[in-house]
Amino acid sequence: MALGISQVTIYVEDQQRAVDFWTGKMGFKLTRDMPYGEDRWIEVEPPSGGSRLVVHKADPSWPALGKELPNYVMFQADDIVETHKELVARGVEFAQEPVRQPWGWSAVFRDDDGHLFHLGQR
Numbered sequence: 001m002a003l004g005i006s007q008v009t010i011y012v013e014d015q016q017r018a019v020d021f022w023t024g025k026m027g028f029k030l031t032r033d034m035p036y037g038e039d040r041w042i043e044v045e046p047p048s049g050g051s052r053l054v055v056h057k058a059d060p061s062w063p064a065l066g067k068e069l070p071n072y073v074m075f076q077a078d079d080i081v082e083t084h085k086e087l088v089a090r091g092v093e094f095a096q097e098p099v100r101q102p103w104g105w106s107a108v109f110r111d112d113d114g115h116l117f118h119l120g121q122r
Contacts, residue, residue, distance in 0.1 A: 004051075005051045006051060006052065007043065007051060007052045007053065007054050008051060008052075008053055008054070008073055009053075009054040009056050010053055010054065010055055010056065010073075010111075010115065011056050011057075011058035012055055012056070012057065012058060012111075012113045012115075013057075013058055013113055014113070015039065015040055015042055015055055015056075015057050017112050017113070018042075018055045018111065018112065018113060019033070019042055019044070019055060020112070021111050021112040021113075022044040022053065022055065022111075023044060024090070025087065025090045025091050025092050025112075026046075026087070026090075026092065027047050027090075028044040028045060028046055028047065028053070029044065029045050029047065030042070030043075030044055031043045031044065031045045031052060039056075039057040040057070041054070041056075042054065042055040042056075043055075046075070073117050073118065074117075074118040074119070074120050075117060075118065075119050075120070076119075076120050076121065076122050077119060077120070077121055077122070078121070078122055079121070080098045080105045080106075080107060080119060080120065080121040081098055081105075083119065084097065084098050084107055084119070087109065092109050092110075093109065093110045094107055094108065094109045094110070095108045095109065095110055095116055096108035098119075098121075104120060104121055105120060105121035106118060106119070106120055107119040107120075
């Protein structure tokens with residue numbers, strides 16, 4: 001049996017701001033943007049393809065979006081130092097610069113909603 005991950009959902013306060021971040025700053029491709037109830041169903045895909053992110057509007061009645069700890073979504077780059085430089089030049093904020101850990105390279109970046117994500121190196 002071959003299983004994979006097709007998509008991961010990220011809950012955001014402002015869908016358009018999130019689309020602007022993922023497509024403009026991170027270089028992802030918008031693969032789907034369609035009406036979904038009162039909001040939109042939005043999917044973005046990394047430049048290298050693979051699993052998509054669903055940018056979903058958070059319900060205001062839900063608890064506050066967690067912004068203190070990184071999400072356990074790790075993006076990978078072939079060269080984390082060069083990728084970090086490119087993303088910083090595009091306006092991506094890093095909470096942790098690339099650092100070599102015993103298990104490999106790691107960095108943490110913040111999206112425009114304040115969510116934290118890991119960036120690793122292949």
